[in-house]
Amino acid sequence: MYNWIDALADLQNQGEPCVLVTIIEELGSTPRNAGSKMVVSADRLFDTIGGGHLEFKAMQIAREMLASGKQDTHLERFSLGASLGQCCGGATVLLFEPMGQVQAQIAVFGAGHVGRALVPLLASLPCRVRWIDSREAEFPDHIPHGVRKIVSEEPVDEVDDLPAGSYCIVMTHNHQLDLELTAAILKRNDFTWFGLIGSKTKRAKFEHRLRDRGFDPSVVQRMRCPMGIGEVKGKLPVEIAISIAGEIIATYNANFGQHSARAEPIARLLPASRRSQSAKLKASN
Structure with a gap:
């Protein structure tokens, strides 16, 4: 079994999203002590927070976070006896931390000079890229990790398969094709x-x-046409690509990292006896 540190490093190197689950508080008899961690990916589990129903519920919550693309950390308190039916009978608080979440699903239509400069930039970001063109010979021999090459005789048909909320970039070799792609994308809206x-x-x-x-x-x-950050001047493919990538980064980061105003304070999730201890400590200070 991987330990959680090695698993987390490998998943991040592969660009695979996961959730780090940590026991941050314990009271009474619990399967493992505070500080124990496990890593949950979409289809794998690494290390353990003690097994049993607690671990199963934690895995469910983590995978729901992955499926929804949730970015915020999440705290949850479990009473092991009352709610989970585990014989140890204590209570614990788990911290769920999303790691390496994909920020954007991007579709790039066109494998010309600018497309070949842009896609490697996008592949180095927390994105998943569909790279679409009817001309297979235009694609480079090496396709970056996280990029799906799609050779399609009818690129417009690929618009129907895009996930909702996608980032769409149209830069084909043909103005009429650009127009048809634009119409298909705007029709979905x-x-x-x-x-x-x-x-x-x-x-x-x-x-x-x-x-x-x-x-x-x-x-x-x-x-967006022209697209890209206006302050980034230049006509070289890489200069245009950097300008476009910059605008995409600015867009997907616009609301990233903002914490929910409804986030529950950690003290309210702690066992009652620990909350009492914390209150007494604050009063004495």
């Missing part, structure tokens, strides 16, 4: 961010054609 490579002139032409197709102007306004 459930993306987090959508960028189209091109100038203000290209945007104006696309806006006119999309209006002719009956698209609501408020939906079309969600399209």
